[in-house]
Amino acid sequence: MFFTPNPHSGVPIYLQLIGQVKHAIETGALKPGEQLPGIRKVAEDLVINPNTVAKAYRELEHAGVIELQQGLGAFVAENASKRSDQIRRAQPALRGAIDRMVNLGLSEEQMRRLFESELIRLREDAGEV
Amino acid sequence: MFFTPNPHSGVPIYLQLIGQVKHAIETGALKPGEQLPGIRKVAEDLVINPNTVAKAYRELEHAGVIELQQGLGAFVAENASKRSDQIRRAQPALRGAIDRMVNLGLSEEQMRRLFESELIRLREDAGEV
Amino acid sequence: MFFTPNPHSGVPIYLQLIGQVKHAIETGALKPGEQLPGIRKVAEDLVINPNTVAKAYRELEHAGVIELQQGLGAFVAENASKRSDQIRRAQPALRGAIDRMVNLGLSEEQMRRLFESELIRLREDAGEV
Amino acid sequence: MFFTPNPHSGVPIYLQLIGQVKHAIETGALKPGEQLPGIRKVAEDLVINPNTVAKAYRELEHAGVIELQQGLGAFVAENASKRSDQIRRAQPALRGAIDRMVNLGLSEEQMRRLFESELIRLREDAGEV
DNA sequence: GTGGTCTAGACCACG
DNA sequence: GTGGTCTAGACCACC
Numbered sequence: 166m167f168f169t170p171n172p173h174s175g176v177p178i179y180l181q182l183i184g185q186v187k188h189a190i191e192t193g194a195l196k197p198g199e200q201l202p203g204i205r206k207v208a209e210d211l212v213i214n215p216n217t218v219a220k221a222y223r224e225l226e227h228a229g230v231i232e233l234q235q236g237l238g239a240f241v242a243e244n245a246s247k248r249s250d251q252i253r254r255a256q257p258a259l260r261g262a263i264d265r266m267v268n269l270g271l272s273e274e275q276m277r278r279l280f281e282s283e284l285i286r287l288r289e290d291a292g293e294v
Numbered sequence: 295m296f297f298t299p300n301p302h303s304g305v306p307i308y309l310q311l312i313g314q315v316k317h318a319i320e321t322g323a324l325k326p327g328e329q330l331p332g333i334r335k336v337a338e339d340l341v342i343n344p345n346t347v348a349k350a351y352r353e354l355e356h357a358g359v360i361e362l363q364q365g366l367g368a369f370v371a372e373n374a375s376k377r378s379d380q381i382r383r384a385q386p387a388l389r390g391a392i393d394r395m396v397n398l399g400l401s402e403e404q405m406r407r408l409f410e411s412e413l414i415r416l417r418e419d420a421g422e423v
Numbered sequence: 424m425f426f427t428p429n430p431h432s433g434v435p436i437y438l439q440l441i442g443q444v445k446h447a448i449e450t451g452a453l454k455p456g457e458q459l460p461g462i463r464k465v466a467e468d469l470v471i472n473p474n475t476v477a478k479a480y481r482e483l484e485h486a487g488v489i490e491l492q493q494g495l496g497a498f499v500a501e502n503a504s505k506r507s508d509q510i511r512r513a514q515p516a517l518r519g520a521i522d523r524m525v526n527l528g529l530s531e532e533q534m535r536r537l538f539e540s541e542l543i544r545l546r547e548d549a550g551e552v
Numbered sequence: 553m554f555f556t557p558n559p560h561s562g563v564p565i566y567l568q569l570i571g572q573v574k575h576a577i578e579t580g581a582l583k584p585g586e587q588l589p590g591i592r593k594v595a596e597d598l599v600i601n602p603n604t605v606a607k608a609y610r611e612l613e614h615a616g617v618i619e620l621q622q623g624l625g626a627f628v629a630e631n632a633s634k635r636s637d638q639i640r641r642a643q644p645a646l647r648g649a650i651d652r653m654v655n656l657g658l659s660e661e662q663m664r665r666l667f668e669s670e671l672i673r674l675r676e677d678a679g680e681v
Numbered sequence: 682g683t684g685g686t687c688t689a690g691a692c693c694a695c696g
Numbered sequence: 697g698t699g700g701t702c703t704a705g706a707c708c709a710c711c
Contacts, residue, residue, distance in 0.1 A: 177708090178710085256408065275378070278316060516649040
């Protein structure tokens with residue numbers, strides 16, 4: 166399956182879907198021109214309301230990331246490719262850190278909190294320079 | 295300052311405050327019995343509404359993390375949490391990964407998306423076992 | 424109408440609403456799975472602020488008594504409560520006592536004070552055993 | 553001891569104290585001219601703030617129920633005697649009903665909810681006449 | 682339509 | 697001073 170939103174993260178589902186599509190494109194998992202799964206199919210698979218999926222697709226179209234073609238489906242925009250090899254190069258480091266956290270027994274929530282606190286530190290460091 | 299919610303992250307502010315208090319306790323930055331800053335003070339510092347802070351505090355209380363005492367203030371519960379040295383031990387690894395991502399030029403959004411996608415992979419790996 | 428809070432009793436309105444929902448469930452007037460009236464409807468009927476109703480519903484949810492579902496409404500939790508036939512069996516006796524007090528000309532306040540003083544005696548009797 | 557406020561009933565403590573003094577006078581347990589326990593003593597016994605007791609006494613004085621005499625203490629007002637034999641006559645009936653509820657295993661909370669719901673029914677019956 | 686979040690601001694209860 | 701309750705009203709998320 167393609168999408169895996171987390172209903173307990175506090176982030177609205179449609180925003181999670183948007184993030185996941187963007188991420189898939191950034192990493193090359195989705196290529197320009199490629200077709201996205203249909204709204205109804207996604208909604209059924211995830212047991213959520215089709216409107217929620219539709220809203221995510223609409224915003225993605227509005228952001229120029231995908232193109233919605235009446236009756237045909239949704240496709241990754243040709244010029245959407247902010248695909249970044251940097252991200253794929255960064256992945257191993259992050260995966261290593263996550264493995265470390267998992268081995269230390271941290272819960273997903275704790276990992277997320279630690280991650281966010283480090284991002285905050287980043288912002289503060291940047292601000293102080 | 296103590297709290298640093300991000301109003302644009304899509305996560306409700308009060309949930310961010312909750313996460314930050316929990317994280318502060320988990321890392322030992324806040325110790326059992328210690329007093330939290332008053333509702334009005336936090337609200338002023340962050341330029342948000344006192345009700346929003348109050349909501350976070352109230353949910354923390356009902357989660358057993360803090361204790362609210364009329365006329366006295368908010369205090370970290372004595373049995374609040376298994377403050378986790380694991381988290382502090384995990385911190386360097388995560389910080390290293392974030393440094394790597396920053397050096398590769400990733401935006402905060404991209405880092406967050408990558409992080410979430412790795413958490414999803416975790417869940418899937420766990421589910422498949 | 425469903426709810427009848429008394430704004431002059433000194434007890435916060437939202438606590439009165441909570442008590443009335445619990446009581447309705449305990450007596451079987453509200454059954455598991457049944458939908459509660461919407462927040463706005465209750466607020467309009469009682470001429471109180473929707474936030475006050477929302478607060479009552481939210482606390483009922485976190486007490487496991489009802490379930491709030493985004494976009495759908497509020498429902499009595501399936502495992503909400505041991506609906507208690509005992510309560511219905513107790514009702515006639517209490518009603519008789521209240522009739523007696525009314526006939527003797529007691530005010531509602533006096534009845535409430537007498538009732539509370541008897542509960543105190545109960546607690547003391549229990550404590551002394 | 554004289555006062556037994558219940559901190560979990562939702563009713564402010566000072567209101568409970570007021571109610572208990574009034575009730576004691578109504579039933580003759582406190583007679584006109586009789587001295588009430590001192591503010592500090594009550595506060596110590598109940599482990600509450602003296603201000604809370606002082607507030608209760610102040611409101612009772614304002615209501616003409618007691619008289620505060622500087623340096624001497626608080627005394628039941630001579631003309632306070634709304635003492636009502638009706639209340640004492642009503643007591644057995646109520647006590648019987650409460651015994652019945654206790655025997656049926658009702659909790660104090662459930663009894664209070666049932667009592668309040670019957671009072672509501674009273675109000676409604678009166679209104680409809 | 683539902684509930685959820687947030688704001689602005691008044692007033693109360695309690696220490 | 698602290699937290700607690702309530703109001704009025706805007707806007708968002710989801711079905």
